[in-house]
Amino acid sequence: MASINVALLGVGFMGRAHSNAWGQVGKFFPAPVTPVMHTVFGQEAEKPEAFAANWGWKHAATDWQAVVKDPQIGLVDVATPNFMHAPPARAAMEAGKAVACEKPIAGTLSDAREMAQTARKLQAKTFVWYNYRRCPAVAFARQLVQEGKLGTIRHVRALYLQDWADENVPLLWRFEKQWAGSGAHGDLNAHIVDMTRFVTGQEITEVSGAIAETFIKERTIPAGAATGGIAEGRKGGGGKGPVTVDDTVLFLARFSGGAVASFEAARQATGNLNRNGFELNGTKGSLRFNFERMNELEYYDATLPRGVQGWSTLMCTHGADHPYVGNWWPDAHLIGYEHGFTNMASDILKVLAGQPPLVPIPDFEDAYQTQRVLEAALLSAQECRAIKLEEVK
Numbered sequence: 001m002a003s004i005n006v007a008l009l010g011v012g013f014m015g016r017a018h019s020n021a022w023g024q025v026g027k028f029f030p031a032p033v034t035p036v037m038h039t040v041f042g043q044e045a046e047k048p049e050a051f052a053a054n055w056g057w058k059h060a061a062t063d064w065q066a067v068v069k070d071p072q073i074g075l076v077d078v079a080t081p082n083f084m085h086a087p088p089a090r091a092a093m094e095a096g097k098a099v100a101c102e103k104p105i106a107g108t109l110s111d112a113r114e115m116a117q118t119a120r121k122l123q124a125k126t127f128v129w130y131n132y133r134r135c136p137a138v139a140f141a142r143q144l145v146q147e148g149k150l151g152t153i154r155h156v157r158a159l160y161l162q163d164w165a166d167e168n169v170p171l172l173w174r175f176e177k178q179w180a181g182s183g184a185h186g187d188l189n190a191h192i193v194d195m196t197r198f199v200t201g202q203e204i205t206e207v208s209g210a211i212a213e214t215f216i217k218e219r220t221i222p223a224g225a226a227t228g229g230i231a232e233g234r235k236g237g238g239g240k241g242p243v244t245v246d247d248t249v250l251f252l253a254r255f256s257g258g259a260v261a262s263f264e265a266a267r268q269a270t271g272n273l274n275r276n277g278f279e280l281n282g283t284k285g286s287l288r289f290n291f292e293r294m295n296e297l298e299y300y301d302a303t304l305p306r307g308v309q310g311w312s313t314l315m316c317t318h319g320a321d322h323p324y325v326g327n328w329w330p331d332a333h334l335i336g337y338e339h340g341f342t343n344m345a346s347d348i349l350k351v352l353a354g355q356p357p358l359v360p361i362p363d364f365e366d367a368y369q370t371q372r373v374l375e376a377a378l379l380s381a382q383e384c385r386a387i388k389l390e391e392v393k
């Protein structure tokens with residue numbers, strides 16, 4: 001396979017991030033398969049032709065069903081709201097295409113289960129855009145854990161805090177259960193569940209102590225289409241509607257290797273703009289990551305003599321040692337948010353060419369495991385009890 005025609009569904013925030021990745025990947029990575037930016041789907045009001053012209057897509061379309069069945073398309077890239085993941089993913093797999101889908105894999109556990117089952121049955125190549133795995137510092141953290149630098153991990157502390165969702169933000173799809181499935185939980189906890197599963201190499205076996213809250217119970221119904229950020233550009237259109245998802249979900253968990261964990265996701269954690277991170281404490285050392293300083297990883301080596309132990313800040317920009325950055329810039333010529341997506345596009349192309357990705361890439365089955373953890377937390381919050389993961393199928 002020398003090249004593959006890609007169809008992108010969605011022209012919002014992720015539509016832009018993915019378009020940038022498909023456009024950049026062949027310039028920075030030796031792509032074993034050339035991605036051709038064939039068709040982009042957007043809703044009529046979004047003027048997908050202008051989006052296509054700006055980002056370099058050859059064609060624009062307003063009928064996603066025709067796009068996913070188009071025999072010329074080899075890879076369907078799903079960047080629509082969560083309720084719109086399963087229908088196009090299923091149709092694309094049935095038409096024999098590979099599918100790259102945004103996270104969370106779906107708004108509901110039943111959609112996620114069905115997507116994983118269909119992928120298994122049809123042996124479809126599937127990928128889920130848990131892009132933070134491909135942040136060099138995060139991929140390097142996993143490597144250090146695998147090398148035994150932390151010893152046995154006892155504590156996992158994960159949080160993803162944002163503060164964009166005050167009363168002035170209208171009732172976007174992100175605030176409605178029918179479109180999103182959940183709020184900060186599926187949006188943010190999804191990332192840190194995936195990231196900590198990835199870095200520790202362990203599964204979550206039990207969830208307890210979950211608490212969910214919706215602080216702002218109704219919002220103004222919006223007017224206008226997506227503009228490419230989380231909430232920018234959409235004014236209230238008049239009238240109010242109920243918010244049907246959480247603003248925050250916190251929970252505790254146990255990992256298969258014996259560690260205990262806490263997870264926190266929030267959209268109104270004032271002063272935390274995009275604080276996505278974790279701290280792992282092991283018998284031989286600790287690691288700390290905060291995406292707001294994404295080029296850095298903090299490491300505490302507890303095997304050094306006690307008098308010289310202390311946190312050190314590793315600048316994860318050394319191409320010879322740190323994953324992915326060798327394809328970008330020299331030491332400390334920093335990379336940013338968009339690079340994780342391009343790194344992921346590179347790994348998707350490797351898998352499509354039959355090569356291993358640089359670090360494991362989540363497929364539908366893997367993302368379904370993350371969705372089970374999210375579901376367990378919602379059950380724990382509703383029923384005020386500990387939930388064993390084996391209860392959640």
Ligand SMILES: NC(=O)c1ccc[n+]([C@@H]2O[C@H](COP(=O)([O-])OP(=O)(O)OC[C@H]3O[C@@H](n4cnc5c(N)ncnc54)[C@H](O)[C@@H]3O)[C@@H](O)[C@H]2O)c1
Pocket residue numbers: 009010011012013014015041042043046079080081082084102103104129130131187226227228229230
């Ligand atoms: N990986 C990440 O870090 C990350 C970040 C943000 C969003 N996401 C995920 O990406 C997906 C899209 O989020 P976004 O922020 O780009 O949203 P967005 O609102 O900016 O864009 C969504 C796009 O989907 C399309 N769309 C909207 N409603 C539709 C409908 N009813 N039918 C068909 N198409 C419709 C439109 O083209 C719209 O532009 C979500 O699943 C979200 O969870 C992932």
